[in-house]
Amino acid sequence: MRHTTLGRGPVSVTELSFGAAGIGNLYTPVEPDRATAAVDAAWDAGIRYFDTAPHYGLGLSERRLGEALRTRPRGEFTVSTKVGRLLEPVPGAGAGTTGDDLATGFAVPATHRRVWDFSADGVRRSLDDSLGRLGLDRIDVVYLHDPDDHADEAFQQAYPALEKLRAEGVVGAIGAGMNQTAMLTRFLRDTDVDVVLCAGRFTLLDRSALTELLPEAAARGRSVVVGGVFNSGLLADPRPGATYDYTAAPPALLDRALRMDAVTRRHGVPLRAAALHYPLRHPAVAGVLVGTRSAAEVRDAAELAARTVPEDLWAELRAEGLLTEDGLS
Numbered sequence: 361m362r363h364t365t366l367g368r369g370p371v372s373v374t375e376l377s378f379g380a381a382g383i384g385n386l387y388t389p390v391e392p393d394r395a396t397a398a399v400d401a402a403w404d405a406g407i408r409y410f411d412t413a414p415h416y417g418l419g420l421s422e423r424r425l426g427e428a429l430r431t432r433p434r435g436e437f438t439v440s441t442k443v444g445r446l447l448e449p450v451p452g453a454g455a456g457t458t459g460d461d462l463a464t465g466f467a468v469p470a471t472h473r474r475v476w477d478f479s480a481d482g483v484r485r486s487l488d489d490s491l492g493r494l495g496l497d498r499i500d501v502v503y504l505h506d507p508d509d510h511a512d513e514a515f516q517q518a519y520p521a522l523e524k525l526r527a528e529g530v531v532g533a534i535g536a537g538m539n540q541t542a543m544l545t546r547f548l549r550d551t552d553v554d555v556v557l558c559a560g561r562f563t564l565l566d567r568s569a570l571t572e573l574l575p576e577a578a579a580r581g582r583s584v585v586v587g588g589v590f591n592s593g594l595l596a597d598p599r600p601g602a603t604y605d606y607t608a609a610p611p612a613l614l615d616r617a618l619r620m621d622a623v624t625r626r627h628g629v630p631l632r633a634a635a636l637h638y639p640l641r642h643p644a645v646a647g648v649l650v651g652t653r654s655a656a657e658v659r660d661a662a663e664l665a666a667r668t669v670p671e672d673l674w675a676e677l678r679a680e681g682l683l684t685e686d687g688l689s
Contacts, residue, residue, distance in 0.1 A: 361406030364646040366555045366583045371438055371500045371532040373409035373647040375640055376665040378402045379587060380410055380425050382653030384417025385467040390653050392424065399428035401655035403437075405662035411557070411585075411649050412494075413442040413505055414486060415474060417466045419493050426494035439494065440557075442505035442537060443486040443518065447472040478504065478513040480521035487525065498530055503537035503557050511543065519551050539588070539605075541573040548576045555646065560588030560605055562639050564595055564620060564631075564683065565613060574644050583646040586639040595620075595635040620682050627673040633664040634673065641674075641688045 363372045383395035390398075399410070410429070412421045422441060429437060453471040461470045477486070487502060502522060507514035514536075522534040536547045537557030544556045556577070562569035562584075569584070577584045590596040593603040598617035602609050609617070621631040639645045650661045677683035 361408070363408070364583065366501065366533045366646055371554070373438055373583075373585060374407050375647045376405075376407055376636075376661060377409035377411060377585070377647045377649045378407050378658070379649040379651035380412040380421045381416040382651045382657075383424050384412070384421030386416065386465060386651070386653070387462075387467065389467045394654055395424045396428045397655040398652055398658050399425065401658040402652070403432065405658060407658075407662070408436060409438045409440070409647060411440045411587075413445075414447055414490060414493075415442065415445050415464075415505060417468045418461055418470075418472045418474075419447055419489075420466075420468050422490055422493035426496065430495055434496075438500040438532075439496065440501035440503060441487075441490045441494070441499055442503045443483045443490075443522075444476065444478050444505040444507055444510070444514075445474040446477045446482055446486055447489065448475050476510060478507055478510045478518035480517045483518050483521040484525070487530070498532065500532040501535065501555065502531045502533075503535050503555075505537055506539070507536065508538065508540065508543065515546075515550070519547075519553075523552065537587075541569050541571070545572045545576050548573070548580055548582055553582065555583040555585060557585045557587060557649070559586075560591055562586050562642070562645070563589050563591050564635050564638050565591055565604070565616065567684070570642075570688075574642050577644040578642075582644070584642075584644050585647050585649060586645055587649040587651075589635050589639060589648055589650070590632060596632045598631060616682065619680065620677065623676050623680060623682065624673060627670055627676070629667060629669055629673060630664065633667045634669055636661070636664050637667070637669045641685070 361374045365372050412425050461468050525531040526534050533554035535553040535555040539559045541561050547553050591604050592606045594609045594617050598621050624631045624634045652658045
């Protein structure tokens with residue numbers, strides 16, 4: 361599994377990386393043993409970069425990931441987590457709480473509530489809490505998580521706090537993770553971030569990151585980690601009823617995905633393999649995060665990553681008007 365240094369290093373990621381939202385009970389419960397088996401399978405497949413967040417299952421993802429990695433050599437893996445949402449206990453809620461957190465997508469008891477906080481103090485509190493849940497003494501990468509509606513606080517307070525933490529050695533690399541490109545590009549231009557995490561905006565169906573974000577990262581020698589390569593489902597299984605960015609796929613996008621599927625099949629390649637490989641064609645992309653919740657899903661992702669995608673496939677997608685590759689290798 362290829363390793364790539366993030367920005368100036370020494371932190372690195374593997375080109376196929378483990379997105380840990382699933383083991384935080386994203387949408388449906390995952391048994392503890394199954395979550396551990398997923399992390400074990402990732403390790404066996406050579407994956408050494410694991411991404412989590414307090415948001416994922418109200419801390420459950422961090423706790424499970426930390427436990428699964430506890431016996432692994434600390435110098436051999438990279439963990440990223442995120443700041444911007446503090447978890448505050450709900451008065452009267454305990455282990456027996458029956459209400460769930462599905463309103464935010466996670467099947468866990470609603471024992472805590474998320475509070476947006478991009479203050480310097482909030483960043484440090486969030487990081488301290490994450491260190492405790494993960495059972496680590498340092499975090500390799502910390503992202504500002506979805507600061508879309510909190511730009512002033514994120515740039516004026518949260519980012520400087522991360523810079524100080526990086527200088528103190530508590531954090532290895534710093535950045536921001538979002539589902540948009542404009543603010544991520546601003547982080548690259550106006551701050552000294554090492555890496556940005558861009559979800560859903562550099563895929564076979566949405567290549568908006570090619571306009572400014574990726575050229576900016578390449579020009580500044582910074583890294584981009586790409587998530588959401590399947591656009592929440594359409595590029596994994598294109599069919600009527602499939603989802604695109606967590607809602608029903610519009611007919612025009614479904615038709616485009618089906619046409620892409622027909623092309624990739626002619627080359628003996630599943631569409632989801634092409635979707636996974638596509639972002640890695642850009643020199644600024646350090647790795648692709650794939651969310652998995654079982655050992656079987658991890659092994660499937662590893663098999664897709666190991667496939668060879670022939671240049672003729674990309675050429676046919678271009679010839680069919682389904683792909684433009686400005687700036688790609």
